[in-house]
Amino acid sequence: MSFEKPVRRIAIVGTGVIGASWAALYLARGFDVIATDPAPNAEFNLRKYVDDAWKLLTSIGLASNAARTRLSFTADMHKALASADFVQENGPERPDFKIKLYAEMDAVTPPDSLIASSSSSLTMSVIQSQCQHPERCVIGHPFNPPHVIPLVEVVGGEKTSPAAIQQAMAFYRAIGKKAILLRKEVPGHVANRLQAALYREVLYLIEQGVLSVADADDAVSWGPGLRWGVMGPSLQFHLGGGAGGIQHFIEHLLPVMSSGLWKALGSPSVTPELKQTLTDGVLQEAGKRSVAQLAEAENEVLLGLLRLRAQRG
Numbered sequence: 207m208s209f210e211k212p213v214r215r216i217a218i219v220g221t222g223v224i225g226a227s228w229a230a231l232y233l234a235r236g237f238d239v240i241a242t243d244p245a246p247n248a249e250f251n252l253r254k255y256v257d258d259a260w261k262l263l264t265s266i267g268l269a270s271n272a273a274r275t276r277l278s279f280t281a282d283m284h285k286a287l288a289s290a291d292f293v294q295e296n297g298p299e300r301p302d303f304k305i306k307l308y309a310e311m312d313a314v315t316p317p318d319s320l321i322a323s324s325s326s327s328l329t330m331s332v333i334q335s336q337c338q339h340p341e342r343c344v345i346g347h348p349f350n351p352p353h354v355i356p357l358v359e360v361v362g363g364e365k366t367s368p369a370a371i372q373q374a375m376a377f378y379r380a381i382g383k384k385a386i387l388l389r390k391e392v393p394g395h396v397a398n399r400l401q402a403a404l405y406r407e408v409l410y411l412i413e414q415g416v417l418s419v420a421d422a423d424d425a426v427s428w429g430p431g432l433r434w435g436v437m438g439p440s441l442q443f444h445l446g447g448g449a450g451g452i453q454h455f456i457e458h459l460l461p462v463m464s465s466g467l468w469k470a471l472g473s474p475s476v477t478p479e480l481k482q483t484l485t486d487g488v489l490q491e492a493g494k495r496s497v498a499q500l501a502e503a504e505n506e507v508l509l510g511l512l513r514l515r516a517q518r519g
Contacts, residue, residue, distance in 0.1 A: 211318055213291040213377055214238060219283060219311065220296035221248050224324050224350060226255035228294045231353040233277055234260075235381045236269030240278045242286035249279040259353055262505055266354075266512075284314045292377065293321040294346065301332055308343060309336040320374055322346030326398055329391040330363030340365035344374045345388075347395050354505050356512070359395045361388035410472035412487075413480050419487025435511050 218229045218241040225241070229252060232239050241252055256274055263272075280286050287293060293315055297307050304325065311321060321343045323333060334340035344362050349355040358378050362371045371387070378385040388396060408422050417425070433442055440452070447455035474480060492500060 210373060211291060215240065215289055215291050217242065217286045217290035217293045217315075218296065219243075219286070219293060219307075220298075221245075221252040221279075222296060223255075224348065224352065225294070225296035226252050227259070227351040227353045228296065228324070228348065229277065230256045230259040230263060231381070232294075233274055234263040234266070234268050234272050234353065236271040236276075238276045238278075240280065240286045240290070242280055242283045244281055244283075248281075252279065253277070259351075262509070263353060265509065283311070287311055287315045290315055291319050293319065294324060295321065296324045299325060299327055301328060304328055304333045305336050308333050309338075312337040312339050312343070317342070320344065320370055320377070322374060324348055324352075327394050329393065330361065330366060331391060332363075334363045334365055337365075341367035342370045344370055345395065346374055346378065347397075348383075349397055351501075351505075354508055356382065356384035357397060358383045358385050359388055359397060360385050361391055361395065363391065406473060407471055409474040409476070409480065409484070412483060413474040413477075414472070419484060420491045423491065436515070 215238045216232045218225050218232075218239060221229065221241050221243040225243070229239050229241055233256065241249075243249075243252070253274075256277060260274060293311065295307070295311065297303060304323070308321070308323075315321060317339050319342065323330065323343070323345050324347055325333065325345060326347055330343055330345050334343040337343060340363065344360060344366055347359040347361075349357040352358070360371060360374050360378065362368075375385050375387060386396070392399070394402070404426070408426070411417055412419060412422055430442075443455045443459070444452040446459065447453065450457075495503075
């Protein structure tokens with residue numbers, strides 16, 4: 207089946223933080239968006255999120271036909287999906303829930319429309335298992351918040367059509383996302399696994415009394431984190447190899463890393479004491495700044511970095 211029809215109308219299923227952020231992005235890119243969520247006050251919370259995000263989206267740059275008035279809401283999921291060209295699903299991360307939800311969505315969405323899941327942990331092979339048209343179901347997992355962070359991970363399930371994967375990649379790239387293709391399914395996809403690997407060592411070092419929570423955060427954000435905001439670790443080690451580049455790194459530095467540092471990495475015991483140390487450290491680091499204030503400050507810095515990266519190509 208072909209999935210090359212133009213995307214004009216997008217349905218958002220689930221309007222929590224991720225779903226609302228997707229909705230704001232799609233509106234900013236000039237699409238008609240219809241959202242659905244059975245939760246009380248879902249429409250009010252969604253519209254408030256979009257309104258709050260609009261100033262930032264305006265500074266990023268709106269499509270000529272972008273308008274918040276192109277957002278509609280219905281509690282009736284069937285109505286929301288009946289004429290959708292593309293569906294972005296953001297429901298709870300429970301296999302039983304997702305399987306049932308996808309079977310229901312699949313039954314009422316036009317069969318030539320794509321259905322993408324923002325799932326951060328489940329595989330599409332599980333999610334699509336009860337669908338009549340599983341070939342058009344893909345993972346389109348964003349990095350939070352989707353209206354700011356460009357990354358989206360795309361991966362299909364066992365029954366997903368290659369054409370659907372290609373079209374999802376093309377769609378996300380067309381709206382300015384940095385879409386990466388996962389060639390096989392792994393639990394948690396890629397970006398969250400990388401975060402988890404780093405955070406495991408952060409917690410281990412805190413547990414061992416090597417440094418404080420705040421100093422661990424500074425070690426990342428004022429060191430390698432700054433460089434990771436410019437290029438990834440493999441390209442960084444190409445620079446680290448000097449004139450010899452990645453070949454020098456592989457021959458002379460990688461053996462030291464693999465035989466020494468990797469073996470010294472630890473696995474923390476997440477005890478009540480470690481949990482309390484982490485909580486106290488984070489609250490002290492945050493000070494009087496609320497979560498919303500911290501997020502706003504982060505977004506401002508991220509936009510500056512994204513603009514600089516765009517200027518540098």
